[in-house]
Amino acid sequence: MTDTATALEPLVARLTETAPGLRVETGPGSTGLYAYDASNYRVPPRAVVFPRSADDVVAVLRACREAHVPITARGGGTSMAGNAVGPGVVLDFSRYMNRILDIDPVARTARVEAGVVLDALQSATALHGLTFGPDPSSHSRCTLGGMIGNDACGNRSVRHGRTSGHIEALEIVTADGVRAVADRTGLHPVDAADAERVARLEADVRALIGDNLAPIRTELGRIPRQVSGYQLHRLLPEHGFDMARALVGTEGSCAVVTAATVRLVATAQASTLLTLGYDDVVDAAEDVPEILRWNPTAVEGMDEAIVATMRARRGPDSVTGLPEGRAWLYVELDGDDQAAVDARAADLLDVLKAHGRLTGGRVVDSPAERRSLWRVREDGAGLAARLVDGGESWPGWEDAAVAPENLAAYLRDFRKLLASHGLTGVLYGHFGAGCVHVRIDFDLATDTGRAATRRFLSEAAALVVEHGGSLSGEHGDGRARGELLEVMYSHTMIRTFAAFKEIFDPEGLLNPGVIVAPARLDADLALHTPSEVLPVETLFSFPHDEDGFAGAVRRCVGVGRCRSDSGGVMCPSYRATGEENDSTRGRARLLQEMVRGGTVQDGWRSEEVHDALDLCLSCKACSSDCPVGVDMATYKAEFLHQHYKGRIRPRSHYSLGWLPLTSRLVGHMARPVNALLRGPLGKLLARLGGVTTERRIPAFASRRALRRTLRGVKTGEPAKTLLFVDSFTRAFRPEVAGAAGRVLADAGLACTTEDDLCCGLTWVSTGQLSLARRIMARTVARLDNGDDRPIVVAEPSCAAALKRDVPELLDTEAARRVAARVHTLTGALTDLAAPDWRPPALPDDVVLQTHCHEYATFKSRHPRDLLTRLGVRNVDEAEGCCGLAGNFGFEEQHYDTSMAVAGLALKPRLDGIDHETPTVVVADGFSCATQIDHLAGDQGVRALHLAELLDPAADRPDQPGESS
Known part of the structure; x- marks a missing residue:
């Protein structure tokens, strides 16, 4: 094979010629991002291409064939099996080919491009009372193309099954650049000139199926979630030679899907949710056959580790509505009448109580509680990756499936297998479909650990086959399980899979290394290279990460929740630009590359990392919304500190970073300074300071105004709180300090004030960490004086800096004592106010x-x-x-x-x-x-x-x- 590095230059030139305007990126700032998906694997591509049309895809495939460069199609990059990484060209469909082309509410179909995110389709079809049945937990960022590639399912697969059951037609491009439509009756050319080529391809497939009817009928389609391998049984005569559904689940290894026509289902008129508690997941699985008799839409399971992590990361109130137990099932019932659905739920609960395995159960009536509970389940993969105790776990055997009636027996034996290898697994998944997700504490960073992982996976494959199951139940085989397919299938079936791929892709260019001629399951592991390549002595302590900065950035496992367009706050820059390098995941992946010395070679001086972090707003939303707790604001601050060490900084780092100091000086002459800043000289000063002239510079308050407003805070009562008057309140809106003091007094929390200290926030956000530490140390020394009163901070950003940045930068007991006392005004009024406090009349x-x-x-x-x-x-x-x-x-x-x-x-x-x-x-x-x-x-x-x-x-x- 021609070396891809040698072939890259003429390939790019060829694409420029045949597809003018096509976006092709080859630098480390792009290839480093796309070296990962949500799996254990790292395969840096040579180039990333962002097609805008099927014609662009044709041009790419023809050029890659000429240059003999592999192609990997990618949607949201959320694959846990390594299906969305490849060594040649990665085609990112999510950026531009993300249009809903048509919705036919009468026929109940929709035609969509491959890059359409599932939630976008659901929002559009909801206007017609319709929905797309399969609903993976990654619905807010997974694309239809990715779902088709993996034959994805979802939480409601008990009712709606797999993606393949909802596909009417696929618009594809073959490895040699021919456009065709695969539908329920075969394969059809888009262009008349390609009719002979498409007819020959179909004829070869028909011949292959005809020669292998017996093994296809006996080995495929045995259980609801048998996703492993190719779905060749869809091509049997009794199934009408359904080429569309046969190509679902091929993971982009046979053709590239550019668009699809999908079937929609009616939205239920009424539904309810039961939460059922158990002592362990095996007891939960024992009840699944009975639950399935009640025709539920969803039967989802999870264990206590996920719930504990959610509560630790987002607060004790983030999970409500669960009964007592150490494992839980969510059971959703639906129907046309709410009263009837509720009655069925009550009857089912009575039946299950009679079985005697429940530790508790309840019907969840509150929509808010339902949303909260579903969020716990949907964030399962991320929450299980980095648990409350700091332990890391990994996919690799996260997708096995058995018949639902065999689930309890399988789980019982699987837990014995884990114990025999000294491993711990966090279990969750689609129990009603017999599909179990588990993240396991594999040691993937050492040769010994990887060898042990191989042994475990081989035995796990044999175990699931012994129970009549499938290696994959929805994530696909990818790089994680392709090598193990020989445990599940006969040599005849393996040869048939290979022959099917060869008909479509004779040169083996489409997503090589998966399903057919698979890569070794322990090749290309992301943790193969130790994370000590880059010296990582940092100013932040990263107390929750064993390996410091390297361990912190390794938190990102690629589940991609930061790529959601709605829900939560993360990630505002990605929502504004739609670019992977502006997502929390993209930035974390580049930081991982920087730490390991991979595609990013310049360490802390890397301009690629600097550019990726540039549009991070340091909003900290990822520290809460990201299931694994990535805190990009802190990583950015540390990077900026290291990047500019000993160098001249951007002008705004001085003008805005030093604002607390300059505003203190301006406070003594606020009136003339404000007048100056409103005039032409103000705009000049803004430009010189790297500050936009599109905004008015806020007016500074005088020190006299601050003193005047604080005089109104005196109450004569014993002070129960300390009001910390931050730099922003002091400099720009001192009236807030006065109001806060009066509100605290009114709520029974009379205060004294401290108005001469700073939290150091502006120095942190601009990466001037040495100065921030000095300022913080002074503040802590003043506040940690034996006074244990709550510290109330009116400015939320300063409260957050005192609560989190101060202890993580200073790493002292004094800093932690101060942080423990900090409240926002909201928090103080919520937790500390007098029980009988009532504020003045409020607006509606x-x-x-x-x-x-x-x-x-x-x-x-x-x-x-x-x-x-x-x-x-x-x-x-x-x-x-x-x-x-x-x-x-x-x-x-x-x-x-x-x-x-x-x-x-x-x-x-x-x-x-x-x-x-x-x-x-x-x-x-x-x-x-x-x-x-x-x-x-x-x-x-x-x-x-x-x-x-x-x-x-x-x-x-x-x-x-x-x-x-």
Whole structure:
């Protein structure tokens, strides 16, 4: 085979000639990202191509065939089996080929391009009362093309089965660049000129099936989740030579799918959810056959490790509604009438109680509880990857399936197998379909550990076959299980698989290394190279990661939740740009490459890593929303510190990073400085400081104003709290400090104030960590003085810095003691206020922008919940980052991205305000309030801090619009 490196240059030239405008990327900043999916494997490609049409795909496949370069088709990159990585060209369909081409509500079909994300299709079809049945837990980022490649299923597969059961036609490009349509009756050319080639291909397949009828009929299609191998039984005469469904599950190894026509199903009119508790997963599995008699839509299982990790990462209230137990089943029932569905659920619960295995069970009536519970299950893969005790676990044997009636026996023997190898597995999965997901604490970083992993996987394959099962139940074989197919299938069937692929791909260029002629399952492991290539002595302590920075960035296992377009806050830059290198996953993967000295060779000086981190808003949402707790804001701060060590920094690092110090000086001459900044000289100073001139520079407050407002805080009562007046409040809105003090006193939490300290946040966000540590050390020394009163911080970002950055940078007991005392105003009023406290009358409607750092760091103590509890009827929350994000949105090069992020959630809420009706906008974060002023200040909209809303001394506006 021609060396791909040698073939790359003429390949790119050929693509430029045959597909003008085609986006082709070959640098380490792209190939490093696409070297990974969500599996254990790392295979750096030579190039990444982003097609916009089927014609682009034809051009790529023809050029790659000429150059003899392999091709791997990729959707969301969420494969756990290594199906979406390859050594040649990776085709990313998710970036541009993501259009819904047609929805026919009468025929109940939709035609979609391969890169359409499942949630996008579901949103569009919901308008017609329809849905696509299979619903993998990765529904917010997996693509239809990827689902077709793996024959994906999902939580409701008990009802809707696999993707293959919902495919009417596939639009494909063959390895030699011929376009065709595979449907329920065969294969048809798109262009008349290709008729002979397509007819010959179909004839060869028909001949192959005819020669192997007996093994196909006896070995394939035995259980509902038999995904391993090729689905050649779909081509049997009794199935009508269904070429479309036969190509589902081929993992891009036979043809490249560019579009599909899928069948839709009606949305249920009524549904309910039961949660059932058990002592262990085997007891849960024993009840599955009985549950299936009740025609459920979903029967999902998980063990206690996942629940414990969720509660540790997102707070104790993040999982509610589970009965007592150490393992649980979710059972969903549906129907046309809610009362009838509820009655069935109650009857089923009674039957299961009579069986005697339940430790508890309940019907979950609350929609909020249901959403919370489903999120735990959907984040299972990520939560199981990095558990609450810090232990790591890996896929590899995460997808075996048996007949549901054999599940309990299989799980019993499987746990014995784990124990015999000294391994621990975190179990979850589609118990109603007999499909078990498990992440196991393999040692993949040493030769001894990898050898032990091979032995275990071989024995696990034999075990599942002994129980009549399949190596893969929905993730596909990929690089993880392809080598083991000989354990499951006869030599005749293995040869038949190989012959089928050869008909479609005689030169073996399509996704090589999977299913046919598979790579060794322990080849190309991402942990094969030790993570000590790059010296990683860091200023942050990374206390939750055994290997420090290397272990922290290794948290990312590629599940890709950061690529979601909705739900949670992560990742605002990806939502604004749609680019993989602007996702939390993309950045983490490049940092992994940097640590190992892989495609990224320049270590801390890497410009590729710098560019990938550039649009990170440091919002910290990933530290909460990411199932494995990646904290990209901290990684970015550490990288910037190392990257600029001993070098001149960007101008904005000085003008904005040192803002707490300069604002303190300006406070003594605020009036003339403000006048200066409003004039032409202000714009010049902004440019010189690397600050955008598109925004008004906020007016500085005088020290006198701060003193005046703090005088109003004196209550005469014994102080129960300490109000920490942060740099932003002190410099720009001292009135918030006064309001916060009065609210605390009103709530029985009278305070004293501390207004001469800084949390160091701006130095952290600009990566000036040595200075940040000095400032933090001074602050901790003052606060850790034997006073154990709660510290209340009105500015959420500063509260988060004190809570998390300070102990992780200083790594001292004093810092941890101070951090333990820190509350936001919301948290203080939620947890510490007098039980009988009631604030002044509140408006019925509030538009809320929650600060990202508060969302991420203070978990379930959110303003939305407090406002609702205090009597606000309608809290319209702009769920997402405001886009300003501290220094980010003030930097000239980031203004456009800042506004794009604001346009995702905040701006639509502000645009929807009816100025004829009093509407209050609440934003505790100074950045958020500044962005709101920038977006809607000209319309008279002003954001109130929660303290101002609850201030007992506040004047309540009566005129429409004034309260905004």
